[in-house]
Amino acid sequence: MSRLNGRRAEAEAQGLKVKVAILGAGGIARHMAETLTKMAADPSYSGLIEPYAVASRDGERAAAFAAEYGLPVSYGSYDELLADPDVDLVYIATPHSLHAEQGIACLRAGKNVLVEKSFTANTAQARDLLAVADETGLLCTEAIWTRYMPSRAIIDDVVASGVIGEVQSISANLCYPVAGKARLHDPALAGGALLDVGVYPLNFIDMVMGGHDDVAIDRVETSMMPYETGVDAQNSTTIYYANGVMASAQSSMLAASDRGGYIWGERGYIVCRNINNVEAVDVYGLDHRPVAHYDVPDQLTGYEYEVAAAANAILDGLGECAEMPHADTLRIMEFMDVLRGKWGLRYPFEG
Structure with a gap:
């Protein structure tokens, strides 16, 4: 379980923020990194989230990405991200076919997940991913931004x-x-x-x-x-x-x-x-x-709404976001x- 799940009062009292890591370093990951940077500088969100890390299978690429967007941590493998106990929320920004496998790995490692659309490649994968979310009690939500705007x-x-x-x-x-x-x-x-x-x-x-x-x-x-x-x-x-x-x-x-x-x-x-x-x-x-x-x-970029919804759900101990509940994703x-x-x-x- 993430250190902040269901601990809003504690987080607010201690000034703790939801630390967000990005899994993947492609184009949409860059949009998210830009969003996180802007959120951290905006009074509406600066007390809620903390841009924290990026993971890529290429260490040099991850390091360059982190330097460009001011992220303090970069990983040269996804396993390094999974092993970091400070990560609260992982934004999965890889191709559709990888979402289920990577989402399950994150959940089993105690990380909440915000999964880029489409949620998975098919319904069977979606059900597998959501079953692990239910099993772990962690947040798992689909990042289709129009649902949150x-x-x-x-x-x-x-x-x-x-x-x-x-x-x-x-x-x-x-x-x-x-x-x-x-x-x-x-x-x-x-x-x-x-x-x-x-x-x-x-x-x-x-x-x-x-x-x-x-x-x-x-x-x-x-x-x-x-x-x-x-x-x-x-x-x-x-x-x-x-x-x-x-x-x-x-x-x-x-x-x-x-x-x-x-x-x-x-x-x-x-x-x-x-x-x-x-x-x-x-x-x-x-x-x-x-x-x-x-x-x-x-808006900052438009992605801020889904990030804020996910972060607030984590602090409230919820497994899904009201804006995009699991039933809607499955449908x-x-x-x-x-x-x-x-x-x-x-x-x-x-x-």
Whole structure:
């Protein structure tokens, strides 16, 4: 058990902070390092977290990374991170196919984990990881930042206000031309558009629908265009809910899109600019004239919300974050398994 789990009063009395280590030293790890540095300098977060360490399989790379971002500790192996008793929270920033194995190792070593999306490569891995989290009593939460951002509450409140009437249809897309990144077209690393960018439109839809297991799906129509390696290069999915709502999601690693999220109702519609990091929310009436505009709060990088949620959960002795409970993570993983099943897409390690 981490030294701080469930010990908020003690931590506050002694001025102790949640020490965060980053497992992996790639691009998204750099975004997290930047976030931690900014959080440590911001009065809103400086008393909560402490940027502490980075681990890589290359000691020189880890040392250079630590020096660049002012982290006091670097490790030339993941085992060194696991052996450090001062680490409270590990942010796992490696390819999807490694998340379950590395998350389990961290939990068994007494470290809480914040696991970059997608949580794992498939539902079986997700269940294995969450079983160990339950066994150890440590925090294990998925780092899909849109679930933690203030924009989520803004959208929820606008929908709940009834200004557009009953929601009838939802559309969300996220497409980036990123096929040049080797991991994204490697089946062994669970590459493809779905797990990397397609997970965002699905989460957007799930959040609008209330994020509950009792929102039944009647049927799903889906298709994908394969990359030359067999992973999905582009995909499109239509979801038909039992309550009459129809939702569509598109993602691609070949093209650029407007990244829009659209919620259509009986009396108007909502436009969310950039579902990957909502910049603004606009409401329109039946005459297509603007009804309301909502700006989102200024942010450090956007990752600070998930880090703060994880750190607070640790101090409160919780095993999951309210913003992304295990049930929601499993529902999304299960749905992505359904899509890949319909496409006939299996990763090599799935047999």
